[in-house]
Amino acid sequence: MSPWKHKHLLGLSSLSKKEITRILDEAREFYKVLERPIPSVPALRGKTILNLFFEPSTRTLMSFTLSEKRLSADSLTFSKTSSSIKKGETLLDTVKYIEAMKIDGIVVRHSSAGVPYYLSQRINAFVINAGDGAHEHPTQALLDLFTARRHFKTLKGLKIAIIGDIKHSRVAKSNIIGFSKMGASVTVCGPPTLIPFGIEKMNAIFEYDLKKAIKDADIIYVLRIQMERQENGMFPSLREYRELFGIAQQNKKKGSIIMHPGPINRGLELTSSMADAPNSLITEQVKTGVAVRMAILYLLGGASEKI
Amino acid sequence: MKKFKSLYIKNITVYDIKGKKKSPQNIYIENGIVSDMGKNTYPNADIVIDGEDCLLLPGLIDIHEHLREPGEEHKETIASGALAALAGGFTDIYAMPNTKPPIDTPEKVKFNLMKAKEVAYNNVHVIGSITKGQRGESLAELGLMAKYGTTVFSDDGKWVSNARIMRYALEYTKMFNGLIISHAEDLSLTGNGQIHEGEISTLLGLSGIPEVSETCAIARDIDLARFTKAKLHITHISTEQGLKMIKQAKLDGLKISVDVTPHHIFFTDENLTNFDTNLKVKPPIRSRRDRDSIIRAIKNGLVDAIATDHAPHSKEEKELEFVEAPFGIIGNQIAFPILYKRLVVPGIITLKQLLKLLTSNPANIVQLKNKNKGSIKKGIEADLFIFNPNEKWTFSKETSFSLSENSPFFNKSIDGKIKYVILKNQLHIF
């Protein structure tokens, strides 16, 4: 096996198919660790990981914190919204602060695209992007890939339909890149105002009609709709969104599954009955999230130097 | 800076907007006037310069600069910005009025002109605001500003979105043959846009600035210019579609002119994948297709001028999250060498064409008093610079005169150096 050559995980666009496969394979071992009587290993003992969250998050932060603890790393969290940063402390000051604390790795979430890249250029610690603006959310996409691969055994040839606000969704972006790199075909569906420019160049097919989009899909990936998009006039009303793009009934294809990155607006983009149906992998995504993040932390923080 | 009575430059190749002069030439300047060109020698002149390997070129004019004074002197002052321009061969520069507060009264125009006379060696001209406080609501005292110092007006980054006010501005300035410069940008379409809206903005997750934010504004401005029969200058055009509209307007006989910036000639949005805030500008660096159309338009003469849009910002402001960093980059000191290398060396345009874009054409647009801008001939005021196209240097803290460092060329090697600038009876050595 070739050595792991990335110091940071900033996005899926910089990973090859082989590298993604490596992460998923390692995650499989960590998934097993989580089923042991003592579900932790000392692989990152003595390492200090800082969770740097500039944007409110509960799930991703919890998942990372748990992953770090399961690897026996010392983990601490700094969470601050970007608005209080604006009051005077610049990102650069934060960087200096991190350097002084001798942190081995940071997990960063920020509302501004490019912040993980910015940090990776200026500090020695390894950087994991936990979501930056509308850019990427690589750990979410990797856990989605892992969940789908675990369920279907392979990703090649799968059909995934991603439904909702593609334009502002880093989850959608990373998943489009990830699934298409792994040989799945991606269809996106949502209000045309929420479909970004050049989506077809990312190997995704755009479909207006929800029925057509999910007809042959193995995976229906539902995105959370942000209320502020409606307030900004990007679609006329929640009622209209629910009617045109909400997932409310079983689709035709047998064996298909439902995924959602959470948190769900129940009854809006997804009905409760669909979210809790037997073919919903939404809670499984939470479990696989810890295993996948353990694998990533292990790959980036496990050895002292990268080649 | 050295003052001189007589200056003798021997053995130099001379180019101006008419092309290459018989070479090599010996030039003699006395009392600020080019008094002889040809074979005569003047070994007893106060200063003698050997011009071997160098080009003698006419002083340049930049009709779009931000000198930040008053209000943001930590980014740039008239003195520092003008010196950087001088080191870049620009002997005439036009300062945009979006200072803090904006230059929107004849008093402020007069004061800045006075200040410039005191601190700058080159000719610093002031552009006045179109509307009071650049708020786009009512006309500033355009007539008085014209009387006391400037006939060129712009609200620059704050495009006059109220079409009625823009119509009045175009009509009103006709009485003194003034010029309105439009930074064509419909801000409602720009929104929170950061970079050109395209595949790259999608990939990077940065909000896009669509090309229509420029073209919708150009369309309206062109139509107002047609209706009012006024002159209109569109600055730093960035889109292929916008250029098409300008071309049609010119064919229709409108008094429309247009400039482009060096950075829109150099870069495409593909250069932004590293989230470099030193490529965050307005209008944004656009697609390869737009960039190529700009180069074609320069080649075929559709573009009238090149202006730098020199826009200093402090390091603290640019070292921020991409969305927090301000728009704009500096560039007056390096514009000529990089344009020479990008456009003249590979033969895209001739040096004569480049000089026109940087001297006589913009001088005509703003109606510069000096009607000899771009020419080198006997009997005119010395307004020249000496350029060594083969000398390499690094654009850095040590060599830059600007107070700011926000340039994608900062700490990069530059081919071609401006060695001397001669303006009237002063010699500046760089």
Added chain:
Amino acid sequence: MKKISSENEIKLILERISSEIKERHIDMKKVSFIGIKRHGDILAERLKYILSKDTGIKFNVGALDITFYRDDLQMISELPEVKSTEINFDVNGREIILVDDVLYTARTIRAALSEILDFGRPSRIELAVLIDRKQKELPICPDYVGKIIPSSKEEIIDVFLKELEGKDAIFIRKKDEPMET
């Protein structure tokens, strides 16, 4: 390079260790095997085979990958590939025979013990090794030893097993010597 053991000798060693295990354990039903990857797990399977034939008991065998438990993980530059740990039985109250091919510094055994203890609380753990190099850096002693080969840090012991390398043999060589193929 020198051959230390032949196929036949390895067979005899395993048979001897098997009988020693049987002697020491009153209730063989309590015994389970855990082998350290990649050789210990194969040797554990072989011991199981011999003892199953002898006693008729179906022993549990687990395989251990100690990567996550290595104490040198922070010092090595290339991250080892993670192999699966497969312990699909309850270790609580069991008498575990931990099996490895070569006992060298004993740090692997330390890691393996930590990992096993994270799976539960066996009533006893014993260590069986094919070769003891007498170079241990920790106070860990094997309970069953195939052969003692005192060797220096400049030497390498290569173990070949049919299941992985196609033949059974053990060699010793100097560090700079090429490996037997």
